Amino acid sequence: MDPEAIRRSLEGRGLRCTAQRYAVMAFLMEHTGHPTAAEIFEAVNRADPRSSRATTYNNLRDLVQAGLVREVAVEGRAARFDAKGMRHHHFICDRCGKVEDVEWYDVPRPASGSLGKRILRECELIFRGLCSKCAPRQASR
Amino acid sequence: MDPEAIRRSLEGRGLRCTAQRYAVMAFLMEHTGHPTAAEIFEAVNRADPRSSRATTYNNLRDLVQAGLVREVAVEGRAARFDAKGMRHHHFICDRCGKVEDVEWYDVPRPASGSLGKRILRECELIFRGLCSKCAPRQASR
DNA sequence: GAATTATTTAGACTATATCTAACATGATAT
DNA sequence: ATATCATGTTAGATATAGTCTAAATAATTC
Ligand SMILES: [Mn+2]
Ligand SMILES: [Mn+2]
Ligand SMILES: [Zn+2]
Ligand SMILES: [Zn+2]
Numbered sequence: 001m002d003p004e005a006i007r008r009s010l011e012g013r014g015l016r017c018t019a020q021r022y023a024v025m026a027f028l029m030e031h032t033g034h035p036t037a038a039e040i041f042e043a044v045n046r047a048d049p050r051s052s053r054a055t056t057y058n059n060l061r062d063l064v065q066a067g068l069v070r071e072v073a074v075e076g077r078a079a080r081f082d083a084k085g086m087r088h089h090h091f092i093c094d095r096c097g098k099v100e101d102v103e104w105y106d107v108p109r110p111a112s113g114s115l116g117k118r119i120l121r122e123c124e125l126i127f128r129g130l131c132s133k134c135a136p137r138q139a140s141r
Numbered sequence: 142m143d144p145e146a147i148r149r150s151l152e153g154r155g156l157r158c159t160a161q162r163y164a165v166m167a168f169l170m171e172h173t174g175h176p177t178a179a180e181i182f183e184a185v186n187r188a189d190p191r192s193s194r195a196t197t198y199n200n201l202r203d204l205v206q207a208g209l210v211r212e213v214a215v216e217g218r219a220a221r222f223d224a225k226g227m228r229h230h231h232f233i234c235d236r237c238g239k240v241e242d243v244e245w246y247d248v249p250r251p252a253s254g255s256l257g258k259r260i261l262r263e264c265e266l267i268f269r270g271l272c273s274k275c276a277p278r279q280a281s282r
Numbered sequence: 283g284a285a286t287t288a289t290t291t292a293g294a295c296t297a298t299a300t301c302t303a304a305c306a307t308g309a310t311a312t
Numbered sequence: 313a314t315a316t317c318a319t320g321t322t323a324g325a326t327a328t329a330g331t332c333t334a335a336a337t338a339a340t341t342c
Contacts, residue, residue: 016339018289037330052291057330059289073214076299078329089251091259103255107248107266110230114244117273118232124269125248129262157308159320178299193322198299200320217330219298 001029013066020044020051021059025083028069034080034099072099089124093131102127142170154207161185161192162200166224169210175221175240213240230265234272243268 006025007017015021023044028035035043041056060081063069072080072090077097087104107123129135147166148158156162164185169176176184182197201222204210213221213231218238228245248264270276 016288018338020290038328050291052293054292054331055290071216073216075212075214075220079216091256094262100259102251105249105251108246110243110246110268115232115268117276118241118268119271119276120268121235121270122268124267126265126267127251127256127259127261127263128265130260132258135258135260157319159307161321179297195300195323196321203320 001026009068010066013068015062015066019049020055021062023047023051024056024059025063025068028063028081028083029085032082032101034072034082036078036080038078040081074099089127091127091129091131093134094128095130095134098131098133100131142167150209151207154209156203156207160190161196162203164188164192165197165200166204166209169204169222169224170226173223173242175213175223177219177221179219181222215240230268232268232270232272234275235269236271236275239272239274241272 003022003026006022006029010017010021010025024040027040027043031043037057037060040060041051041053044051044056060069060071064071064081068084070082070084072082072092074080074092074097080099082099082101089102089104091100091102092098093100107125109120109123144163144167147163147170151158151162151166165181168181168184172184178198178201181201182192182194185192185197201210201212205212205222209225211223211225213223213233215221215233215238221240223240223242230243230245232241232243233239234241248266250261250264
């Protein structure tokens with residue numbers, strides 16, 4: 001991934017390109033496995049410079065607000081994050097909580113009447129079930 | 142809501158109809174505003190018998206597992222719950238985290254190839270944006 | 283380079299949820 | 313009915329995830 005492209009995407013959204021913030025963004029672009037904040041914190045600190053836990057959370061919040069990163073809430077587990085690259089849907093495993101990408105396809109929007117005065121920003125489609133790792137073991141129960 | 146119907150739906154899923162469990166289920170069927178576990182705990186304890194916090198969480202877990210209740214994870218906030226009555230989608234407010242029902246309509250399933258060996262249980266469609274309460278105040282910023 | 287603003291930091295703190303192990307209750311068998 | 317066994321409840325301790333604070337540092341502007 002081009003470091004200059006990352007810098008530009010941060011600055012284009014009004015965020016300074018600090019070493020810590022860059023490290024979070026770069027890590028998310030290189031790892032598409034939807035890491036948790038704790039995993040990101042640990043990973044970026046294996047290389048210097050060290051980044052604090054608060055900064056990792058702060059930067060994730062800023063990146064989400066800036067629209068560069070998506071946060072995925074999973075029931076009963078830590079939130080997971082991914083860089084918003086190509087559009088895609090998500091599959092969340094009932095058993096292990098793993099979040100996986102699913103090829104994107106268009107989703108029909110609700111009838112305008114059913115939204116009333118709400119302002120719609122996005123439609124998110126989430127698939128649930130058992131991931132390919134958990135499916136076999138569940139079948140044999 | 143018919144008490145006997147609630148009892149039957151619990152027992153039909155292999156759950157004993159205890160006073161505490163009944164109270165959680167009945168509350169969810171009467172309140173469609175997607176309360177949190179803490180709100181449910183407080184509400185069912187305004188009437189007797191008293192139910193502990195652990196029991197409220199235990200029963201919510203059991204009811205979700207039994208397929209009678211749905212849990213909705215909201216980023217950065219406590220999970221919310223609703224009784225699975227009529228099928229519907231959800232709208233989640235970016236600003237206040239409120240979860241609201243949206244009239245159900247059919248969602249196209251992914252191409253079978255894109256799911257691989259995963260076992261699909263359900264497709265969940267979530268709308269995001271500003272609720273009718275938050276929309277005006279955001280416009281004037 | 284001084285002033286201003288944004289960012290980082292450690293660690294305290296809060297919120298949410300789970301676990302433990304003793305006890306109570308309901309169901310089943312005798 | 314009484315004993316037995318499985319299921320459910322409880323208070324409080326514990327765990328996990330995430331936020332807050334106030335002081336220090338770094339980037340940007342004047
Ligand atoms: Mn993703
Ligand atoms: Mn609902
Ligand atoms: Zn899985
Ligand atoms: Zn709102």
